[in-house]
Amino acid sequence: MIRTIRHITLWAALALSLAAFVYSAGALYGIHQNNDLIRQLVSGKDVAVNKVIGGEPELRLARAFYFKQKHRYDEALSTLSLIMDKSGRDFQAKARYNLGNLYLEQAMQQAKAMNINEAMPLAGLAKQAYRQSLALNSGDWDAKYNLEVAMRLLPEMDRVDMPDDELKNQKSQLWTTVPGFPRGLP
Template identity: 85%
Template sequence: MIRRLRHISLWTALTVSLSGALYSAAMLYGIRQDNDLIRQLMSGKDVAVNKVIGGEPELRLARAFYFKQKHRYDEALSTLSLVMDKGDQKFQAKARYNLGNLYLEQAIQQAKAMNINEALPLTGLAKQAYRQALALDSGNWDAKYNLEVAMRLLPEMDRIDMPDEESKNQKSQLWTTVPGFPRGLP
């Protein structure tokens, strides 16, 4: 009886071990496929949508990055919106950082074209995305740097309220909330 019980437990252990090995092999194969698709996107080649839909959030993030590099901003934005709340905190910070980069690139293009009215809201959205990324991962130096770039591109302006009589005679004054760095010695 004990011999038979030992025999059954050995076969059960072998079956469970084999099942675990097959499951691990399938997971590794899926990760390898996702990595190949990410490499393909990073090299500038598009990937079929049906391969991305079932993939990990990192694959969708790579596809959004691909769209950004091809200046297909609307598609990049819609792809990023699908992964904003997926994954752990570091991944969410990375997604928001990439969202900020998307908005900042568009804002810089609009600012170079002197379309300040279009650049201003894009810069505000970039600042918001960078702040959210920093709230999730305060050690993200790239987000800190890009936030400062966005702040310098179009600084936040506060309107100074003046009495009614003085406002008729003088233009209102604006001041930035981010001081510039001093240049040179005193």
């Protein structure tokens, strides 16, 4: 009787171990496939939508980055909006950081084209996305730097848009709102 119980227990343990091995191998294969798709997207090659939909949020983030590289901003924005609240805090911070980069790039393009009225709301959205990213991960130096760039872009645009008389009257107020450049690590 005891020998039969021991025999059944060993076979059950073996079956359970085999099932765990098959599950782990399948998960590892899925990770490998996602990494290959991410490499394709980062190198500039598009991936079929059906492969991305079932993939991890990181794969969708890579697809949004691909769209940003190709200046397909609406598609990048819609892809990022699908993954904003996925996974943990670090991933959410990355998604918001990339959203800020998307808005900032558009704002800078509009500013270069002297479309100040279009650039101002985009710069504001970029600042908001960077602040949200920093609220989730306060140690992200890239988000801090890009927030600084977005904050400097907006006052510059305000100054270009103002008549000369208004600029002289508000000069002191303008410079009190612009933060100074950091002069090194704290």
